[in-house]
Amino acid sequence: MREFKLPDPGEGLTEADVVTWRVAVGDVVAVNDIVVEIETAKSLVELPIPYAGTVSALLVNEGDTVEVGAPIIVIDDGSGAAAGGSATDATATTTEGSAPSEAAAGGQAGSGEAGGPVAVAAEEPKASGAAESKPGGAAEPKAERTAVLVGYGVKQTEAKRRPRRKQNLLQTIAHYPDEEPAVKESVHADASSGVGELVAAHSTHVLRDQRPLSELAQHSRADLERAWVLAKPMVRKLAKDLGVDLVTVEATGDGGTITRDDVLAARDSARGLAPADAGGAGSSGPGSASGDAALVGGARHTAAVSAPAWPGDRGEERTPIKGVRKATAAAMVSSAFTAPHVTEWVEVDVTATMDLVDRLKKDKEFAGVKVTPLLVLAKAMCVAVRRNPGVNATWDEAAQEIVLKRYVNLGIAAATPRGLLVPNVKDADLMSMAQLAGAIGELTETARQGKMQPADMSGGTITITNIGVFGIDAGTPILNRGESAILAFGTITRKPWVVGKGDDERIEPRWVTTLALSFDHRLVDGELGSRYLADVAAILHDPAKGLVWG
Known part of the structure; x- marks a missing residue:
């Protein structure tokens, strides 16, 4: 029997929600088959199984929140359990990672075929008991279980074995009413095969299921149909x-x-x-x-799920706070009550930018990529950062230092069905307009598919939130945690605008938008924030300045 534990998704995440099981009890799986889809606070991830065999048990249900390292599925690989009827007689070798590995004799580390850290437990004693006898009669203490990370060496702290559940717990789990002796015998036989031992070893409280095994065997067939x-x-x-x-x-x-x-x-x-x-x-x-998906940073957006018809759906609805919503809430509270926010606005005539967008759409260099005013704003922000590098910094409270970042990872706030995500374009300041357009397009498509990975959302330095796609003029955006500035891009509308000077002064309909910049007043003072916002506005008003300043 092999148990597959929830792997570490990285980025300091400690738990994940089980979204969809792709297999059911009794299914045969091969190495690297996708068996489950999980949702972390930052992404949707499909997990492959590192073992081949038959699915013996699904230890968690869809919708459950599972901690990293907790077992989620049991695979019967044909190895079976050690001889003996006790739950403590089984020899367990636990492997975690993206490919199968086996423990070598003497507690040596196994190796994964697909790379990546693989934790292998040292070999357990072959029989229950506190010690083994030496030839001289002295008792040899039982070896401690030590986790070894292939490619990383032995962990600095030794993992302590969770105490095995006693035989009476196994009997309790497998206990059925006396009036169903046939079912009781079947369950005990199943428990002795090894599945009951794994459940007993990892469950502090297991509810007894009074249904016959014939019903349990068919329980997950509908789930299998739904998964496919x-x-x-x-x-x-x-x-x-x-x-x-x-x-x-x-x-x-x-x-x-x-x-x-x-x-x-x-x-x-x-x-x-x-x-x-x-x-x-x-x-x-x-x-x-x-x-x-609703991409705040893209050219396309949707509303959330349409509101229910209240006359027939009176009452209240409660939604668990978890996943992206939970992570976003924690980040916003931390940012709002840690960094003193200041927000400034400027209204800009962006008619020249709209003309530039029309010309770029016809340029063969931009064939196959989406050209929008957001692209011009993204380039303008990168140029303005070079003229005002102080906005591209962060406050290190622990070290009491201001960390100036000499690179621009431009975040694009995205509203998706999973909640607010802020992926970023790495080294956006080094990209041409065409390269930047392609990078933003890739982020948009990835977010629409719900495939955003933690690496796509880490390391941002400054962010755009495009609230204009919702018809909103301006707002006071909250800083993305770890950054010092965020710019809200309002809707672009036709407005009467005074143009010309002196005798040539007149009122014309122009394309106008509002830019709102929020910044951390601990390290960005009013002068720096104002100069940065003015430079961005100047480039949108006259894109030619980007050539001069860039």
Whole structure:
């Protein structure tokens, strides 16, 4: 028996939510088959199994929050359990990582085939008991279990073995009412095969299931069918939030893929609503709610799930705070109550920027990439950072230092069905306009697919939040944790504007937007913040200045 533990997703994350099981009890899996999809505070991750064999048990349910290192699935690889009926007689070798590995005799480390840290436990005693006898009759103390990270050496602190559960606990788990002797014998036989031992070894409290084994064997078949339905992660998340079973949804997407509209239509059908009554979900106008993700930093956005019809859905709804929402809340509270925020606004005539965008769209150098005013703003912010490097810094409270960063990792705030994410373009200041357009496009597509990884969201130095796509003029954005400035890009609208000078002064309709810059007043004073905002505004008003300053 092999148990697969939740691996460390990195970035200091200590837990993850189980989103979808891709396998069921009794399924046969091969090495590197995807068995489960998990959601961390920063990304959706598909986990491959490092063992081949038959799925014996799923130790956690969909929706459960699991700590890193906790066992989540048991695989029967054919090795079986050690001889003897006691739960303490089994010899366990635990392997963690992206590929299978085996422990060598004497507690030597195994090695993974696919690379990456692999933790291998030292060999356990072959029989229960506190010591082994030496030839001279003296008792040899039992060796301590030590975790070894392949490629990293022995851990500095030794892992202590969790005490094995006694035989009476195993009997309690496998206990059934006396009036079902056949079922009781079946469960005891199953427990002796090794699955009961693994459950007993890792469960402080296990609820007894009174159903016959015949029913338990068929319990997860519906889950298997649901797992193989073709749907993107954000569509699965939407279906889960709305209580829609994907197995019952009629797919209209390419290749039988279930789309967001299919899920909403199934929800509306269950309520007896026509599609037109679903809060405008079928509209496709400039401010419509079509699409899979709301990209604050991109050119496309959607509304959240349409509001339920209150007359038929009175009452309250409670949603657990976890995943991205939990991480975002903690980061915003930490930022708002640690860094003294100051926000400044400026209204800018960006007609020249809009003309530049139109010309770039026709330029062959920008073929295949999306050109929007956000691209010009991103380039303008990078140029302005070089003229005002103090805004591209951070406050190190522990060291009592201001850390000036001589590189620009430009964050693009993105609103997705999972919550607010802030991926960043690494070394954005070194990119040409075409390269920057391609990088922003890749971030947009990755966020839409729900595949953002922790590395994409770490190391940011300054951020854009594009609230203009929602028709908002300005706001007071909260700093992204670890940064000292964030710029809110308002909607671009036609307004009457005074142009010309002296006798040539006149009023004309112009493209106008509002820029709002929030900064950390501990290290960015009013003069520095104002100069930076003025430089960005000047480039948007006259993009030619970017050539002179850049």
